[in-house]
Amino acid sequence: MHVLIVGAGLMGLTTAFFLRRAGAEVTVIDRQSGPGRETSFANGAMLHASQANPWNEPGVLWTALRMIGREDAALLLRPRALPGMWRWGLDFVRHSRPTRYLRNFERNAHLARYSLAEMGGIRAVVGGDYDAQHCGTMKLFRTPDEVAGAARLCAQLGAWGIQHEVIDAAGAVAREPALAPIEDQLAGGLFFPQDESGDAQRFCALIADWLSAQGVSVRYGLSVLGLRPQSDRAPVVMTREGELSADAVVLAAGSYSPQLAESVGLRIPVVPVKGYSLTLPLNGWQEGPRMPVIDDHLHAAVCPLGDRLRVAGTAEFAGHDLALTPARINNLFGLVSKLYPAFRPWLRPELATRWTGLRPMSSDGVGIMGRTPVPGLFLNTGHGHLGWTMAAGAGHLVADEITGQAPALPHEVYHLSRFTRANRD
Numbered sequence: 001m002h003v004l005i006v007g008a009g010l011m012g013l014t015t016a017f018f019l020r021r022a023g024a025e026v027t028v029i030d031r032q033s034g035p036g037r038e039t040s041f042a043n044g045a046m047l048h049a050s051q052a053n054p055w056n057e058p059g060v061l062w063t064a065l066r067m068i069g070r071e072d073a074a075l076l077l078r079p080r081a082l083p084g085m086w087r088w089g090l091d092f093v094r095h096s097r098p099t100r101y102l103r104n105f106e107r108n109a110h111l112a113r114y115s116l117a118e119m120g121g122i123r124a125v126v127g128g129d130y131d132a133q134h135c136g137t138m139k140l141f142r143t144p145d146e147v148a149g150a151a152r153l154c155a156q157l158g159a160w161g162i163q164h165e166v167i168d169a170a171g172a173v174a175r176e177p178a179l180a181p182i183e184d185q186l187a188g189g190l191f192f193p194q195d196e197s198g199d200a201q202r203f204c205a206l207i208a209d210w211l212s213a214q215g216v217s218v219r220y221g222l223s224v225l226g227l228r229p230q231s232d233r234a235p236v237v238m239t240r241e242g243e244l245s246a247d248a249v250v251l252a253a254g255s256y257s258p259q260l261a262e263s264v265g266l267r268i269p270v271v272p273v274k275g276y277s278l279t280l281p282l283n284g285w286q287e288g289p290r291m292p293v294i295d296d297h298l299h300a301a302v303c304p305l306g307d308r309l310r311v312a313g314t315a316e317f318a319g320h321d322l323a324l325t326p327a328r329i330n331n332l333f334g335l336v337s338k339l340y341p342a343f344r345p346w347l348r349p350e351l352a353t354r355w356t357g358l359r360p361m362s363s364d365g366v367g368i369m370g371r372t373p374v375p376g377l378f379l380n381t382g383h384g385h386l387g388w389t390m391a392a393g394a395g396h397l398v399a400d401e402i403t404g405q406a407p408a409l410p411h412e413v414y415h416l417s418r419f420t421r422a423n424r425d
């Protein structure tokens with residue numbers, strides 16, 4: 001069986017990995033010059049099953065309306081993006097109803113847990129270093145009410161096998177001594193022992209190298225223009241250099257999957273949600289942070305990656321615009337200085353790598369995977385803020401479905417068909 005995968009980001013490459021392991025012939029194509037060069041390039045670096053809750057939580061409509069056009073908002077809605085996303089937006093709000101939100105949260109939690117278990121399997125085969133850490137993550141809050149609210153949410157996670165521990169400010173500093181200068185500002189937080197972290201782009205590169213060594217053709221610099229349907233066979237993939245065909249095609253093109261799917265008449269409810277990151281050398285700061293931390297108040301995620309610090313945050317609905325807005329980047333410099341004031345003397349903005357990427361966000365907050373109504377066409381996209389967390393599990397589920405293996409999770413709930421009128425509740 002020959003499978004053609006469009007996209008050499010986290011989703012395309014993990015799918016290729018499990019397909020190759022199952023004995024399939026695989027080709028991966030990507031328009032960039034190497035693996036993981038778009039959204040999988042410099043994300044928040046956390047594999048956090050603890051953050052499996054969809055962003056469209058109950059009440060999200062009012063939060064979003066309050067933030068329209070506000071430059072300082074954590075969730076920024078640029079008015080120019082609105083006309084192109086009204087349909088997605090209605091569905092996003094529809095899924096914020098408590099019963100749907102909880103159901104989607106649970107789907108994410110099961111996939112995230114499975115995915116973290118599957119990471120070990122990939123690591124054992126591809127080897128190599130991607131600045132991985134297995135020390136858990138911590139989420140910090142500034143008021144006791146916020147700690148209590150988050151702990152209630154996490155009790156739900158516990159029921160799905162994702163553990164947490166409520167900690168006070170002293171407990172947070174004991175786990176991360178670099179927080180000592182702001183201990184008096186913290187009310188406490190939550191510690192999630194099962195979470196991991198690591199550099200997603202380096203992980204992509206390790207898988208891509210392994211695939212090449214296994215004889216998989218990984219072709220870079222090749223743009224897909226669209227798909228051409230065939231009546232009872234997988235669609236033909238039209239590229240700048242001609243047409244390619246295979247027994248099955250996997251669309252894992254991140255935030256660009258909807259445009260490509262449109263060419264075969266499929267509507268995929270995914271929109272880009274822009275985020276920013278900074279990668280800062282520690283410059284010899286010996287007392288630097290040891291563990292990944294999310295600061296709820298600052299809306300920032302800060303993760304040590306070897307001798308670097310990754311700072312990620314903000315969510316912006318701005319279409320496919322990849323401009324590096326200076327105010328947003330400066331905001332990230334401000335956030336890391338507030339979280340780790342002791343870093344200021346070591347912080348060299350001129351050495352920072354500034355980056356922006358587009359989270360492919362589905363309208364119900366759950367990734368869209370597996371078969372489609374188009375014969376031979378499979379999806380692995382829409383994982384939003386959880387793509388690094390879900391990559392190994394999603395890749396394995398999609399590969400199992402293509403090769404006819406029994407999947408570890410009931411995979412139908414992740415299919416595109418859940419959005420069709422007949423299946424909507």
Ligand SMILES: Cc1cc2nc3c(=O)[nH]c(=O)nc-3n(C[C@H](O)[C@H](O)[C@H](O)COP(=O)(O)OP(=O)(O)OC[C@H]3O[C@@H](n4cnc5c(N)ncnc54)[C@H](O)[C@@H]3O)c2cc1C
Binds near residue numbers: 031036225256
């Ligand atoms: C700021 C930020 C922080 C984040 N932090 C985290 C985090 O801490 N934890 C977490 O779990 N997730 C995080 N995420 C989300 C995660 O990074 C994404 O969900 C994930 O990278 C998406 O992977 P992907 O393979 O679907 O998309 P991509 O990585 O974008 O891969 C898609 C690939 O398809 C290729 N492609 C697209 N169109 C075409 C075409 N026409 N022809 C050929 N090739 C094409 C692209 O070149 C690209 O390589 C974060 C995202 C952002 C933006």
